[in-house]
Amino acid sequence: MRAIRCxxxxxxxxxxxxxxxxxxxxxxxxxxxxxEVCRRFSVKYTCPNCAFEGP
Numbered sequence: 001m002r003a004i005r006c007x008x009x010x011x012x013x014x015x016x017x018x019x020x021x022x023x024x025x026x027x028x029x030x031x032x033x034x035x036e037v038c039r040r041f042s043v044k045y046t047c048p049n050c051a052f053e054g055p
Contacts, residue, residue, distance in 0.1 A: 004019075004033055005033065006019070006033055006034060006035035006038055007032045007033050007034065007045045007046075007047075008034060008035070008038040008043040008044065008045040009035060009037070009038055009043065011035060013033060013035050017035060017036050018036040018039075019033060019034060019035050019036055019039070020033075020034050020039060021033045021034070024047040024049060024050060024052055025052065025054065026047060026050050026052035027047060027049050027050040027052065029049050029050075030047050030048060030049040030050075032045055032047065032054070042055045
């Protein structure tokens with residue numbers, strides 16, 4: 001089983017963490033994972049499929 005990684009900081013996300021996953025708002029073809037820390041500090045993420053940048 002592959003570890004789930006944050007799209008912003010690339011660290012592993014544990015099941016107990018307050019993380020979130022959603023489809024890219026631009027292309028809808030890539031699942032964005034956000035860890036609790038990156039969500040709290042609004043760290044930018046980039047979709048590797050379409051280069052969309054979000055907060």
